[in-house]
Amino acid sequence: MITAIVLVQVEADAIPEAAQAIADIEGVREVYSCAGDVDLIASVRVAAHEDLADLIPAKIGKVPGVLSTVTHIAFRSYSKAESESAFDIGVEGA
Secondary structure, eight states, rough: EEEEEEEEOOOGGGHHHHHHHHHHTEEEEEEEEEESSSEEEEOOOOOHHHHHHHHTTTTTGGGGGHHHHHHHEOOOOOOHHHHHHHHHTTOOOO
């Protein structure tokens, strides 16, 4: 699976509707509204890189109110739980 983070600029008065419309698109896992340089951040997962071309410009980019997108493709995932479990390997009753 390929994970991508999509930064989305949206017309100010369309943010809630655009966020929900994006969240309803197959392949989109989560959508966050946020403060800062972008209005929405969407986490997407697809099977192949070619699927990103179908998902982002053809679907997310066509949602009413969306002005632009910037996509970042994830290479590897890290989490606190994963790093903590790595230190627990082989440690018995310490």
